[in-house]
Amino acid sequence: MSFEGVRAALALTPDLVARSVRSVTPDAVRRLAPGVRALCFDIDGTITDYHAPAIEPPDAEHLRSFREAGFRTFVISNCYGERVEQVHRLFDPLVTAVFTPVDCVDPAVPGDHASRHRKPAPDMVLLAAARAGGADDPVRPDEVLVVGDQLLKDVAAARAAGARALLVPRLGQSDHLGVRLFQRPLEAVLRRLRGLPVRRPDWPDGLARPRS
Ligand SMILES: [Mg+2]
Numbered sequence: 248m249s250f251e252g253v254r255a256a257l258a259l260t261p262d263l264v265a266r267s268v269r270s271v272t273p274d275a276v277r278r279l280a281p282g283v284r285a286l287c288f289d290i291d292g293t294i295t296d297y298h299a300p301a302i303e304p305p306d307a308e309h310l311r312s313f314r315e316a317g318f319r320t321f322v323i324s325n326c327y328g329e330r331v332e333q334v335h336r337l338f339d340p341l342v343t344a345v346f347t348p349v350d351c352v353d354p355a356v357p358g359d360h361a362s363r364h365r366k367p368a369p370d371m372v373l374l375a376a377a378r379a380g381g382a383d384d385p386v387r388p389d390e391v392l393v394v395g396d397q398l399l400k401d402v403a404a405a406r407a408a409g410a411r412a413l414l415v416p417r418l419g420q421s422d423h424l425g426v427r428l429f430q431r432p433l434e435a436v437l438r439r440l441r442g443l444p445v446r447r448p449d450w451p452d453g454l455a456r457p458r459s
Pocket of ligand 1: 289290291292293395396397
């Protein structure tokens with residue numbers, strides 16, 4: 248990581264925190280994130296356990312409730328390979344659109360590859376903002392709230408896009424190995440430095456602004 252990268256990581260902080268996505272209501276988003284019109288949800292560790300093959304019915308219903316409340320809703324996931332198809336099958340019926348890095352690949356750009364568009368790149372957030380609005384009613388990035396469990400991926404992508412960010416603790420027990428070994432311990436240090444919740448009991452029950 249470059250010096251600039253370290254400085255950016257040290258400055259990362261979400262606009263909002265919550266103990267779980269399930270504890271966040273559309274009304275609370277309207278109250279604490281006024282002006283937000285679109286929500287971008289990470290999946291693994293946020294809506295489901297890492298690479299879960301199914302979504303719990305109450306979680307599906309909860310996700311759907313945001314769209315029914317008038318928000319444009321998106322799933323933005325760094326997944327690749329076979330998981331892409333699975334993610335579409337699980338989430339297409341629940342949200343406005345599902346995006347994975349491959350959706351950001353520009354065939355006109357030589358050598359463009361899905362891996363360039365993974366969070367913390369802002370691309371999927373910007374694609375969601377573009378899809379959320381119409382030509383005469385564009386949705387600005389700051390009207391988008393990114394919801395995820397990783398400071399260095401989800402919150403960083405939101406910041407890079409100029410969007411707002413809601414951080415939740417990882418849901419479930421599983422994790423990508425590299426993330427578990429390197430990124431999670433670093434994120435715990437960064438959260439401590441920023442005065443963000445660190446241990447499970449520190450996270451607020453519903454949607455809240457961080458105390459720092
Ligand atoms: Mg995640």
